[in-house]
Amino acid sequence: MSRVVVVGAGIGGCFAALSAKNTDPDADVHLLAVKPDRYRYEPGTVDVLGSVPDEEKPVVRPTERIGALPAEHPYKLVGEEGVNRALDYLDDVLRYRGTDRNALAPTVTGGIRPTYRYPAAVAAGLVSSQRPMHIVGLESVTHLDAELAAERLDSALPFDVNASTVEFPVDSPETPPLEGFAQTLDENSDTTEGTPVREALARRVRPALDIEARVGFLPVLGLAAHDEIRTELESRLQADVFEIPVGEPNLLGIRLREQLFDAVEAAGVELTRASVTDCSTVGGSIRSVSVDGADSQRTIEGDAFVLATGGVAAGGLVGTGTEVIEPIFDCPVDYPDTHREWAAEGPLDDHAFARFGVDVTPSLKPSVDGDPVFENLFSAGSVLGGYNFVEEGARTGVAVVTGYEAGRRAVDR
C-alpha cells in the first residue's frame, strides 16, 4: 500500500489528496492542514485561463489555448490531455456549472471576470444572458457600492443594470457583518417586528425592482441553508437570485471549502490540523515530515509527498527581503536577483512576484536545472512558478489541474 502525505489543504492540496485516493483507493493518504481559512478569500469560482500572455483577446475556450502558453507554464507541463483529465475530475468532485467556454461573471467593482466553473449561486448573474439585472447593496457593508457597480456594468453591457441599497433587517455584532447576516438567514430568525428575516429582506428589496428578471446580492445568503434561502428569495422577489463574490470574508469560498472537505472525508483521506516544520531525507528521497500539532510534535512518514503550501501570502514561500525560500523542503525558488525587480511600478503591471515559485519537471517534481530535488516530492498550486496568476486569470485552475496531476503521480510513481 502506498503512503502519500500532502502538505497544505488549499484547493491544490485537497485535489492532490482526492486524486491520490481516486487513483488508488487502497492508498493511505494523509492531508496536513495548518489553517484552511484562506478559503475565506477564495472567489468560490474556478478560473482556468482568462488570457494568454501577449495576446489582447480574452480566451474563449481555455482548454484549446494550452498550446499557446509558455513552455514552463504548469498547464503546458501537464499537457492538454492532462488538463482535460483534471477538469473532468473537477466536475466529478464539485457540484459546479459551466461549459467548454469561459462564462463571464460580474465583479463587485462593476467589472467582468472570465470563469470556467461556478456554483449555482453565481449562475443567474452571468452577463452572457442579456436579461436586465438589479444589484442590491447593503448599508453598513462597504464591500460593494451597488450603484457604482451597476453604473459601470450598465455602460458596458447591452442590457439594463440597476441598483438599490437597503438596510439588512437585523443587526450583526461582527465587522464586517457578512457571516452574521448569513447566519441569521440560515436560522431565519425573527426581526424586532417579528417577521422572519428572509421575508423581511425580500420586502425591503421588492419596491426597488422594476422589470429586472434577476437580482444580485452580496454573498450573505447562508451556509447550511443556502439553496433553500436562494429559492425562497426567488419566489418572494419573482426573479432569479445570484451572489457576487467579494473580498474576505467570501461565503462563496467558505462554501467551496465545505464541499471540498466533505469530499476529502468521504474519500477516506486522513486530515490532520498541523503545521509542517521540517523534513527528514535519505539520499535523494524524503522519508518523513515533522509536524507541530495542537499539543504535540511528531513525524509522519510517507512513500511520496506533495508540496501544496501556496504562495507568499499562505507561507508556502517566504520572502526575507533579499531572497525567497521554500521553508519545508528547501526547494530552490526562481526569482529576480535584485529586490527592485520583484515588483513593477503600477499596481496592474506585470509583477515578477506573481511568477515566483518552485521550478518543476514535467512530472511536477520540484527541480534544480531540470533535475528533481527529491525523487518522491511533487508539487501543486500557487507554490509553483512559471505562470502569472494575476495576468492570466488562471488561479484556481492551476491549483485544480496540478493538484490532480501531483496526487495521481504521487501514487503512480
Ligand SMILES: Cc1cc2nc3c(=O)[nH]c(=O)nc-3n(C[C@H](O)[C@H](O)[C@H](O)COP(=O)(O)OP(=O)(O)OC[C@H]3O[C@@H](n4cnc5c(N)ncnc54)[C@H](O)[C@@H]3O)c2cc1C
Ligand atoms: C486574495 C485572493 C484572491 C483570489 N482571487 C482569485 C480569483 O480571482 N480567481 C481564482 O480562480 N482564484 C483566486 N484565488 C484563489 C487562489 O489564487 C488559488 O486558486 C488558490 O488559493 C491556490 O490554492 P493553493 O492550494 O495552491 O494555495 P492556498 O490556497 O494558499 O493553500 C495553501 C495552504 O497551505 C497551508 N500551509 C502553508 N504552509 C504550511 C505548512 N508549513 N504546513 C501545513 N500547511 C501549510 C496554508 O495555510 C494554506 O491553507 C484567490 C485567492 C486569494 C487568497
